[in-house]
Amino acid sequence: MKRVSILTFAVLLLLACTFSSFAAETATDIPNDEDTVMTTQDESSSASTSLIVYFSHTGNTFALAKHIQELTDAELFKIEPVIPYPEVYEECVSQARTELADEVFPQIAEHVEDIASYDIIYLGYPIWISTIPRPVATFLVEHDLEGKTIIPFCTYGGGGISNSVADIQALVPQAIVKDGFGVTGTRAMDAKDAVSEWLKNLTMDE
Numbered sequence: 001m002k003r004v005s006i007l008t009f010a011v012l013l014l015l016a017c018t019f020s021s022f023a024a025e026t027a028t029d030i031p032n033d034e035d036t037v038m039t040t041q042d043e044s045s046s047a048s049t050s051l052i053v054y055f056s057h058t059g060n061t062f063a064l065a066k067h068i069q070e071l072t073d074a075e076l077f078k079i080e081p082v083i084p085y086p087e088v089y090e091e092c093v094s095q096a097r098t099e100l101a102d103e104v105f106p107q108i109a110e111h112v113e114d115i116a117s118y119d120i121i122y123l124g125y126p127i128w129i130s131t132i133p134r135p136v137a138t139f140l141v142e143h144d145l146e147g148k149t150i151i152p153f154c155t156y157g158g159g160g161i162s163n164s165v166a167d168i169q170a171l172v173p174q175a176i177v178k179d180g181f182g183v184t185g186t187r188a189m190d191a192k193d194a195v196s197e198w199l200k201n202l203t204m205d206e
Helices: 002-026 060-072 089-101 134-141 164-171 185-190 192-201
Strands: 050-054 075-078 120-126 149-156 181-184
Touching: 050 060, 060 075, 060 120, 060 149, 060 185, 060 192, 089 134, 134 164, 149 164, 149 185, 181 185, 181 192
Parallel strands: 050 075, 050 120, 120 149, 149 181
Antiparallel strands: none
16 A cells, blocks of 8 residues: 555656646746836747837827737837936926927837847837927937838827828838828727728738
């Protein structure tokens, strides 16, 4: 009886170790909010040629970025200024207006180290002072985007996509910049169907 008990214990121990190893290998950390977005690709996943780059101050543009990620399986990269913008609306607008007038390029916290591996960049931003926020301009000039296809998407208050697409093209003249997609900030959370329709009609031809 003692031998049987020892053998049974050994088998159970082996099964427990095997299950723990399998669970560790297959577990994934799924981001569920803006602060836990993965900015690098898992080594076990297949190579992706698309990247979703976005700047979001209130979360509206992040909502659009998540819709695109769910529909394309592209990776996400968040543009974060080293010095955050003020939370008070008037102060944020004042800073954004000054940065635009002075053509400031605010320092950003992270860069895409393997930018050369991506062919398509979905670029998301809120419309600030009728154009892209200056941290987005920093991203554009500090990465080599020659020959890449940039697909803008944005949220706005009431002025539409404004001058943003032309301003992006001016900053990266060697890139292919597509017509942009935009919705009002209040619609961003519920815009997945509109994003899906836009992606279906999007052509990658030059």
